[in-house]
Amino acid sequence: GEDVEQSLFLSVREGDSSVINCTYTDSSSTYLYWYKQEPGAGLQLLTYIFSNMDMKQDQRLTVLLNKKDKHLSLRIADTQTGDSAIYFCAESPSGTYKYIFGTGTRLKVLA
Amino acid sequence: ETGVTQTPRHLVMGMTNKKSLKCEQHLGHNAMYWYKQSAKKPLELMFVYSLEERVENNSVPSRFSPECPNSSHLFLHLHTLQPEDSALYLCASSPRTGGEQYFGPGTRLTVT
Numbered sequence: 001g002e003d004v005e006q007s008l009f010l011s012v013r014e015g016d017s018s019v020i021n022c023t024y025t026d027s028s029s030t031y032l033y034w035y036k037q038e039p040g041a042g043l044q045l046l047t048y049i050f051s052n053m054d055m056k057q058d059q060r061l062t063v064l065l066n067k068k069d070k071h072l073s074l075r076i077a078d079t080q081t082g083d084s085a086i087y088f089c090a091e092s093p094s095g096t097y098k099y100i101f102g103t104g105t106r107l108k109v110l111a
Numbered sequence: 112e113t114g115v116t117q118t119p120r121h122l123v124m125g126m127t128n129k130k131s132l133k134c135e136q137h138l139g140h141n142a143m144y145w146y147k148q149s150a151k152k153p154l155e156l157m158f159v160y161s162l163e164e165r166v167e168n169n170s171v172p173s174r175f176s177p178e179c180p181n182s183s184h185l186f187l188h189l190h191t192l193q194p195e196d197s198a199l200y201l202c203a204s205s206p207r208t209g210g211e212q213y214f215g216p217g218t219r220l221t222v223t
Contacts, residue, residue: 031209031210033212040216041216041217042115042117042203042215042217043154043201044214045212045213045214088154092209093209094209096209097159097166098156099144100153101153101154103151103153
């Protein structure tokens, strides 16, 4: 079956890089997304990548995809206290209406 | 207004009440979604609408009834809810089904 897994917590110091990891299971072509959720808010789309890509960079965010291991990571450079939030990985197999979300990784940035 | 808006932001209702949640998107998107977010559980996709037609219903109890009168508006009608239905209900839209989603702020529902 389809499943998206993430570690539950990550703690980093301000100014360091954060790396949030995710594994997915769908074997067909798929879109992979990263969302951020702050307390009391909805999910904010950060970036996304198609499964035929290896990497995508957008300002402080870098997404790396290891297709062989079905492993996706989100790297946040120069992490700030405002980056403290829950980060969700999600996949949507191409040509379907399905979206499968992970349980989210709570990132805590220490000043 | 820009993006995706939801009203009300908070709702407390008894098990015998009937209420509706409203979602509006100002992005010109063709697809809209309802999700349920409960503590310590993955986000659950409830309903998917594409061009006002329901295309996905993920085994949601009939006490939840969606309505999509046009591509900008989505409703979730609630009746005879249970305490376990208490959750954050999120609406999202996307340019097409399967595309990147843009979420509203959610309605925090408490069933007493």
